Amino acid sequence: MEKNGQRSRRLVLLPCPFQGHINPMLQLGTILHSKGFSITIAHTEFNSPNPSNHPNFKLLPIPDGLSVQDISSGDIVSLIQRLNVNCKSHLQECLSQIVTGGRQDDIACIIYDELMFFVETVANFLKLPSIILRTTSAATLIARTTLCQLKLEGLVSLEDSVSQDLVPNHHPLRFKDLPFPSSRKFESFSQLVIDTYKIKTSSSAIIWNTMDCLELSSLARIQQQYQVPNLPIGPLHKFGPGPPNSSLLKEDTSCMAWLGKQTKNSVIYVSLGSIAAMDERELFEMAWGLANSEQRFLWVFRPDSIRGSKNEVLSQIFKETIGERGCIVNWAPQKEVLAHSAVGGFLSHCGWNSTLESICEGIPMICRPCFGDQRVNARYVSHVWRVGLELANELERGEIEKAIRRLMAGKEGEAMRERAKNLKEKIELCIKEGGSSNNSLNKLVKMIMSF
Numbered sequence: 001m002e003k004n005g006q007r008s009r010r011l012v013l014l015p016c017p018f019q020g021h022i023n024p025m026l027q028l029g030t031i032l033h034s035k036g037f038s039i040t041i042a043h044t045e046f047n048s049p050n051p052s053n054h055p056n057f058k059l060l061p062i063p064d065g066l067s068v069q070d071i072s073s074g075d076i077v078s079l080i081q082r083l084n085v086n087c088k089s090h091l092q093e094c095l096s097q098i099v100t101g102g103r104q105d106d107i108a109c110i111i112y113d114e115l116m117f118f119v120e121t122v123a124n125f126l127k128l129p130s131i132i133l134r135t136t137s138a139a140t141l142i143a144r145t146t147l148c149q150l151k152l153e154g155l156v157s158l159e160d161s162v163s164q165d166l167v168p169n170h171h172p173l174r175f176k177d178l179p180f181p182s183s184r185k186f187e188s189f190s191q192l193v194i195d196t197y198k199i200k201t202s203s204s205a206i207i208w209n210t211m212d213c214l215e216l217s218s219l220a221r222i223q224q225q226y227q228v229p230n231l232p233i234g235p236l237h238k239f240g241p242g243p244p245n246s247s248l249l250k251e252d253t254s255c256m257a258w259l260g261k262q263t264k265n266s267v268i269y270v271s272l273g274s275i276a277a278m279d280e281r282e283l284f285e286m287a288w289g290l291a292n293s294e295q296r297f298l299w300v301f302r303p304d305s306i307r308g309s310k311n312e313v314l315s316q317i318f319k320e321t322i323g324e325r326g327c328i329v330n331w332a333p334q335k336e337v338l339a340h341s342a343v344g345g346f347l348s349h350c351g352w353n354s355t356l357e358s359i360c361e362g363i364p365m366i367c368r369p370c371f372g373d374q375r376v377n378a379r380y381v382s383h384v385w386r387v388g389l390e391l392a393n394e395l396e397r398g399e400i401e402k403a404i405r406r407l408m409a410g411k412e413g414e415a416m417r418e419r420a421k422n423l424k425e426k427i428e429l430c431i432k433e434g435g436s437s438n439n440s441l442n443k444l445v446k447m448i449m450s451f
Contacts, residue, residue, distance in 0.1 A: 009108040010038040011448070012060070012095065016080065016113040016135075017047035019248050019274040020351050024135045024209045025113060026246045027236040029057060035445050037108070042091060044083060046071060047248055063090045077181060077188050084118040084195070092122045099126055108451050109204065114196050124202055129451045131444075132206045136352050138218035138232075139380055140179060140373040145197055146170055147178045148190045158184060177379040182371040205447060209234040209356070212436040213426040214385070229447075231440040235356045237335060238431055239441065249274065252329040255298055256336060259327075262296055265344030265417070268366075268404055269337055271300035272349040276370040278305060282395040287318050289400025290326065295408045298337065299328045338363055344417070345407045347400075350377040362424035364388050364416035366403050368395070387420040 011032055015025035026049070029039045039057045043049055044064040051059050065086035070079055098107060109129035112119035114136075123130035134141065146167065150156035156175065163175035181189035206226065211234045212219065223230045233239070259267060270290065272278075278286065290297050318326075334354070337343060338361045346358045347366040355377045358365050365388030367378035381388040389412075391403055407413040430437040 008036055008038045009448070010040060010106040011108055012040045012042055012110045014042040014062075014091070014110065014112040014116055014119055016115040017044045017064075017083070018076075019047075019246075020353050021113050021115065021135050022047065022049065022248070023246050023353055024236050025111075025133060026054070026057075027239075028111065028133060028207065031233075031236065031239045031441070032445075032448075033057070037448070038106075042094070044087065046083075049246060053246070060094060062087050062094065075183055075185075077183065077185060077192050080115050081188065081192060084116065087116075088118040088122060091119065092125060095122065095126055095128070099128075108448050111207070115192075117195050120203060129448075130203045131448075132203050134206060134208050136373045137355075137377060137380070138208060138210055138215040138222055140352070140376045141197060141222060142218055143170070143173060143177070143373075143376045144179050144193050147180065148193050150178075151186060151190060158186065172383045173376070173379055177375045179372045179376055203228055204451075205229045205231055205444065207444065208232040209236050209352070211235065211427060211430045213423070213430055214359075229443070231444050233437045233440045233444065235360050235427065235431070235437075237353075237357065238360055238427070239437075247331070247333075249302070249331040251331050251333045253333055255327050255329045255332050256340070259298065259337065259340045259342045262342035264341050265408075266296050267340075267342045268293075268295050268297045268345045268347060268408055269300075269332075269343050269363075270297055270347040271332065271334065271354070272305070272368065272370065273351050273354065274302070276305070276349050278395070285395045285397045286400060289395075289397040289404070291318065291322050292397060292401045293404040293408075294325075295404050297326045297404075298332065298343075299326060300332050300334075301328050301330065303330055345404070345413070347404070350374045350381060352377055355381060359385070359387060359420065359423055360427055362417070362421040364407055364413060364420045366391060366407055385419070385423060387416050387423060389416070 013025055013029050015022045029041060033039045033056050040060050041049065041057050042060040042062055044062055046064050046066050048061060049059065064083055066082060070082055107128055109131055110119055110123045111131045111133055114132050114134045120130050158180060160175040161180040165175055167173045167175055167178065205228050208230060210232050212232055219230060219232055290299060335357055338346065338357050343363060345366065346363050347368060348354045348358065350367045350369045351374055365381055367381055367388050367390040369375045369378040378390055382390045389403060389406060391399060393399060429435050432438060
């Protein structure tokens with residue numbers, strides 16, 4: 001891509017170092033690279049991408065100052081706050097060397113994950129345009145700011161995280177659907193929300209990994225609060241060429257051969273994401289719920305997903321019980337799995353990436369949210385888009401068995417599958433030429449070229 005005879009313009013992208021944030025940022029990088037831009041991925045040492053997986057990108061490591069204790073603490077809010085403090089000077093120094101080296105015109109702008117808000121200060125210092133990427137649903141932003149406002153007004157407490165009461169003026173959310181912090185540090189969580197979502201007039205635009213056909217009303221409500229364009233260009237993983245492998249865990253592709261032996265819509269795919277964990281009781285309930293459902297299943301069971309002691313004999317007993325009816329892997333190539341004709345349902349934690357990937361393939365869901373925005377997504381899946389049902393209580397084998405049978409073998413599941421198919425078709429229209437997401441992408445490219 002050239003502008004006034006100049007060579008290809010460079011974009012610096014900085015993701016937040018968690019799987020659900022890395023994926024959409026690298027997908028965005030792949031899309032913009034296909035439009036002719038040169039891409040530099042500035043990344044933390046923690047969860048750094050593998051250079052061999054990204055030959056089209058220049059990787060720029062940034063020291064993050066995280067200790068082993070920081071990483072192992074499980075306190076995601078605290079870890080993100082530390083990254084915003086520790087990485088600022090290092091990123092500024094790295095980019096300053098490029099700017100003062102006489103190559104300022106190489107950098108058209110910096111695109112950063114909403115949680116890495118320190119980047120805006122660096123961009124302002126270097127007089128570089130900045131653009132924000134929001135990797136959650138639009139409904140999540142509204143839910144987070146609503147939760148913090150209710151807390152500020154003394155109208156909500158952590159005890160309300162199990163309340164079935166509806167949140168006033170925020171249909172269809174109940175209090176239990178609000179994205180309460182997994183830790184009890186509400187003040188730290190509220191400060192992170194404020195830092196992430198405060199109106200930023202110096203950023204040129206906000207990119208959303210969502211679409212008008214899913215969240216038109218939420219996006220319109222948010223646009224009223226911001227002076228800069230909000231550009232929904234989702235689903236990012238469906239645009240342009242296939243993105244590079246950005247998985248932080250090694251994928252076991254052997255499950256694809258197993259899927260190839262199954263009949264259409266016969267398999268329930270089970271994955272609770274890259275972070276969520278279960279205790280031993282929940283493991284047993286999930287296992288026997290799957291077994292007793294008598295449905296074929298592909299279960300992603302991470303080795304680190306069990307809190308406390310591990311029962312090594314479970315896998316052998318379970319294998320003898322289910323035989324060839326089930327397949328268990330440590331990690332799976334999820335997008336390929338969901339696109340396979342044998343998969344007829346997805347038991348998911350409802351992270352936003354997983355939710356989008358399931359909807360885009362017309363796969364109905366059983367929602368088992370664990371924390372944060374997953375609760376918001378699950379409520380919208382089950383009560384707005386109506387392409388799934390929720391496991392509302394503690395994991396219990398009878399409830400799991402019942403939910404799987406409802407989705408995979410009942411008329412209710414057939415209706416959800418039909419609605420999911422219709423929603424898939426609407427999304428496909430969004431990304432085609434003339435569609436809303438495609439138009440937003442064209443606006444983004446035009447904007448970057450104007451800098």
